[in-house]
Amino acid sequence: MFDAACPSAASPFRIADKWGGMVVLCLEAGPRRFTELRVPLQRIAPKVLTETLRSLERDGFITRTVFDENPPHVEYELTPLGRSLLPAIAACREWGFANLDKMREARERYDGDGAEAA
Amino acid sequence: MFDAACPSAASPFRIADKWGGMVVLCLEAGPRRFTELRVPLQRIAPKVLTETLRSLERDGFITRTVFDENPPHVEYELTPLGRSLLPAIAACREWGFANLDKMREARERYDGDGAEAA
């Protein structure tokens, strides 16, 4: 879903923090558990995922529900406020699909000129 | 235009870097000079503005034109690629107008609970 080559890392848009937007997208289809979120976000460290989730919870975008079971069971789910982010995130993604290549070309041109001049 | 109390600093959306989105908006109406950009962005340091402009130029969002005059004269202007950002930025701003208050309330609730518990 989001592999290391995913160009979204280069997007000029950032939601909350580096992983915030991706987590929100992962929750779009419904509630998920901690380890279910780690699967699509392969490269995220548990510590960073915890921080991201706490930050999203603080901002009122997601809820954290603990089920008193064994093994432990915690679910994260988008709130209405969290869902309100989706249209804006979609606009950012659309921009990316249409223009990220142009941005990368511009960047290579700029860096290339600099390297030649040096 | 963007004073210290401007809530956009709290927005979960970030374009390029902290000031990138605001600079693009400042250039929406037409080309501007370095010091003309500093006026609406009161609190930006010249170093930071230079870095922001270089970064936007690298990504192909703006052009930098030097007029060989005295005193020095440099103009920054949006490229078509830079203008392509405007609809997405507008979507992010609309989200802010509609929801930033709710986000702040959620944040205060969260921090308040934490402070009471401690």
Place this chain on the structure above:
DNA sequence: GAGCCTAGTTACGTTGCAGTGACTGGGTCC
């Protein structure tokens, strides 16, 4: 009783963004 499960925590280190304060350089004005 060793090891696995989930959902984290703790300690530590690196990187980069952001910001402050002082300074530059060529030309014009007084």
Place this chain on the structure above:
DNA sequence: GGACCCAGTCACTGCAACGTAACTAGGCTC
């Protein structure tokens, strides 16, 4: 000849984000 103008640069600092690696807790299974 001193001060001001614009458009920066330079050296330095603070802080948060990001990341790695190792460790924890309680209960279940083998």
